Amino acid sequence: MGSVAEALREAPAALQRWRRDPVVVQTLRSTAAATISYVVALWLSSEPAPLTAPLTALLVVQVTLYATLTTSLRRVNAVVVGVVIAIAFSVLVGLTWWSLALVILASLVVGRFVRVEEFVPEVAISAMLVLGVTQVASTAWDRVLETLIGAVVGLLFNVVLVPPVWVDTAGESIGDLARRMRLLLLDVGEQLTAPAPVERVAARLHEARRLDNDIADVDAALRQAEDSLRFNPRVKEGFLHRIVLRTGLDTLEICAVVVRVLTRTLTDLAKRRQGEVLFPQETGLALEETVQHLADTLVSFAVLVTSTSTGGSAAAEARLGAELEAAATARHRAAGLLWEQAQADPGLWHLYGAMLAEIDRVLDELDPDHRGRRLMEELDRHAREQRARRHRIRSFARPGGGS
Template sequence: MATVVAFVVAHVLLGEPRPLLAALTALLVVQFTLYQTVRHSWQRIGSVVAGVLLAGLLSSVFGLTWWSLGVTVLAALIVGQGLRLGDHALEVPISAMLVLAVGSHTSAGLGRVYETLIGAAVGVCISLLAPPVYVQPAADAIGDLAEQIGRLLKTVAADVEQGWSHERALDSLRRARGLEDTVDGARRALAEAEDSLRLNPRRRVAHVPRTLRSRLTALEYSTIHVRVSCRCMTDRVEGVPAAELPGAEVRQPLADLLDASGDAVKAFGELVGSDVAGPAGDDSRLRRAVRRARELRDAASSAMLVDAQREPEIWRVHGAVVGHLDRLLDEIDPDAEVVAHGLNRHTPATSAVTLFPRLSSASLRRRRPGTARAVPRRAVSGRAPAAR
């Protein structure tokens, strides 16, 4: 629509029989948001004006030869980069060469500037008629991220319950790494939502809740904790014979913790939509889910306890799994001291108390039968393994 309107307006105002440059400008400057449309319009106008002025200046001094053309193009590229014209930087040398290609520099240059101005103005006016707002898509993207994290945790729980094998753990790690694409998509959606309200006359009736940014940050950290937990679980069973894999007395409490954590993340994601639709939603379901997950965390800590002196590698891997799942719950817990974001928060040094809450030093020294397992050479030695 903007292309056709720009063509007609330029034809009427300039008397140009084929004002294709105006139509092309309108096509290029209209973007998804009003702010982006205005920004692209200024960049397009600046590139054309810079190219026309540069061509007129250099052609009047050097004329048109093969070497002056090269100088003009080089200068135009430098000017385009210096003015930070973005995707329209190449329009500077293009405009300069098109002006040099005709005999009358003044008329050709002014005509190109006029058509560009008309095309940009039409593009901005068309965008002002119904400027879009992308707040709901951002909330949907963040909610989808929470849904995927929760679904992955519940799938990992089912795999652990059926049998904690290296193949299943490695598959879970691959899926956890794949969450990064969803995180990137949520970031882009939120940035687009914030851009859609800049310069938008509808910003008084539509807004991006500040909780969206904090909830996305919480889910970003949660994704890291899930990925590191899956990395630890993969290291724990890599190279371990089938007969020596963790038994049901270890797998079941860990599976219950993973499943409950998945429910908590899903409940956290359901609050995102309510932030956009109206007043903050009821977080009672989230509180119950987090409380249940913390209770199961204590049970999993007891079930996964091994002697820290005799099996330090196993103790550290088990502790890293429980520790990162506990940090995940901290990210989404509405009662936590720092909720929904981990900025400015430092991870405390790992210790037996933080990894295995509510366990005494005497119980740390007591060895549970059937838990002394070999661990691979790549197991953690001193701190939680990096997400790879």
């Protein structure tokens, strides 16, 4: 009985998670759109089972309105091109094994030229289905009609029922990435004051390399968020949100690369130490403190770039500034101790210098001033592209401009 009551209490939270899950949303929206398009096609098409309409709607309806618009155009283009090719071949040669081969070849080649991208196979599929029937002309136009029905239903489905904005999901992914990098740096810091076998230090290097997979997952979530902001009537500053999140991920990606290089440097140092402590106690503690502050700056930075309120952004920026200042102070003290170590053991000065340079690179990337310049550069670049695009449109619209 207790388990049932507990499940009932957790049901609202589980429902909320499902509503925020892109897979669940995509499944429900695609099912509804495909079903509606089939019902509409039964009314308008002469085919007894117009399955092309739900198939088109299933492929057209994406998680975001922007993806739906672009996919609809490419898919309709692919089907129409395939139907035209099938009609031409049916009039000339009919259906034989060699004409089928020519239809497939022509469809795949033409599909590349008309730039339907992932729907190139759909050109050949449409041509084969139309070529294989007896009454080619009527079936061809029925197929075009069903395709248009599926595309229109899928488009209207996302216009009337505006799809969610996936900024929060992308923000959570960015935050998770920063926390994973923080945990990695904390593990690295613990190795600086204890005996460090090469295998243990190298394990952190392998973990840093695996961050590339995490970054790819975050990039996919961010692309989905960027698409959800385009053409979305519920979003007023979509472009600014996209720029903030994208530049934030770019910064974390650079930091991940630097962290990987840092673990490579420590692995090289561990090989020279042959399992002994990497640094004397005082130097190791200073470096550990530096790395700990560096780890905290990553999370503060992620909170800053994903914050959606002015107050939250201001608080996150203040925390980031404090962490950066503390990290710089600890780094300065560690640099002095490393200089003394390098004088005692000149053969390791290049590794010490590399460590300090890698720490400096992360601090520079996370600096709010550096981020401000990066944002301004992206905004200026976008403004230049918009001006150039408007200029091309005006030039083409002028008499003789398109010739």
